[in-house]
Amino acid sequence: MTSTTDTTEIESQRRLGRTYKKASIILGVMGLFILGVPLGITAFIYSRKAETHGVKATTGVVLAILDIVSAILVLMVFKPFNV
Numbered sequence: 001m002t003s004t005t006d007t008t009e010i011e012s013q014r015r016l017g018r019t020y021k022k023a024s025i026i027l028g029v030m031g032l033f034i035l036g037v038p039l040g041i042t043a044f045i046y047s048r049k050a051e052t053h054g055v056k057a058t059t060g061v062v063l064a065i066l067d068i069v070s071a072i073l074v075l076m077v078f079k080p081f082n083v
Contacts, residue, residue, distance in 0.1 A: 010054075013053045013054060014053060014054055014055060016053050017049075017050045017051075017052075017053030017054055017055030017057075018050070018055055020046045020047070020049040020050035020053065020055070020057070021046075021047065021050040021055050021056075021057045021059075021060060023043075023046045024043045024044075024046035024047035024050060024057055024059075024060025024061075024063070024064070025043075025059055025060050025063065027039050027040075027042050027043035027046060027060075027063075027064075028040070028043040028059070028060055028062075028063025028064050028066070028067060029063060031043060031063070031064070031067035031071075032063070032066065032067060032070065035071075036067040036068060036070055036071025036072075036074070037067070037068055037071045037072070039067055040063075040064045040065070040066075040067025040068040040071065041064070041068070043060050043063055043064040043067065044060070044061060044064035044065075044068075046060060047059075047060030047061045047064060048061075
C-alpha cells in the first residue's frame with residue numbers, strides 16, 4: 001500500500017516528465033525549420049528525460065531524428081553550391 005507522500009512524489013515525477021515531453025515536441029518542430037542539428041539533439045535529450053520519468057515521448061524522439069537527418073541532407077545538397 002502506498003502512502004500519500006509516495007503518490008504525490010510519483011505524480012510530481014510524471015508532471016515533470018510531461019513538461020519534458022512538451023519541450024521535446026516544441027523543440028522538434030522548431031528544429032524542422034531552423035537549426036536542425038542542435039535543436040534535434042536537444043529534443044532527443046528532453047524526450048529521453050521524459051521517458052526516465054515514466055512518460056512516453058515517442059513523438060519527441062521521431063521529431064529529433066527527423067531534425068538531424070533533414071539538416072544533414074540539406075547540408076549535403078547545398079554543399080556543392082557553396083551556399
